[in-house]
Amino acid sequence: MVRSELEEKLADRFSQDFSRESVKVASDTILKALSEQLAKGGRIEIRGFGSFSLNIRPPRVGRNPKTGASVEVPEKRVPHFKPGLEMRDRVNSHIETKEQIKIAA
Structure with missing residues (x-):
């Protein structure tokens, strides 16, 4: 699912309350707030x-694959997502249902 599909789904669900444009503004605002929080290290x-949290990768010495020369790779902060228990259960129950259908067929 991409952002436009999510916005379309929300606009369809709340069509009597919100216009498509207001749903777009709301989703942009939410995603911007989430990005800013992560950028601040929150x-x-x-x-x-x-x-969502940040994983900090320490600086290291890498290799240029073409020349083999040593290259200093600076510290990186990488966003990390950890699904909640409810999400994991929902995903796993969906997989189990597909496997049961395959076995029955």
Whole structure:
């Protein structure tokens, strides 16, 4: 699912309350707030869905694959998503249902 599909789904569900444009503005605002929180080094937790945090990769010495020369690779901060228990259960029950259908066929 991409952002436009999510916005379309929300607009269809709440068509009597919100216009498509207001749904777009709301989704942009939410995603911007989440991005800003991560950029500040913060953590985001959405109950029943999961949490976002930063993994810090320390600086290291890498190799240029073409020349073999040593290259200093700086520290990196990488966003990390950890699904919540409810999300994991939902995904796993969906997989189990597909496997049961395959076995029955």
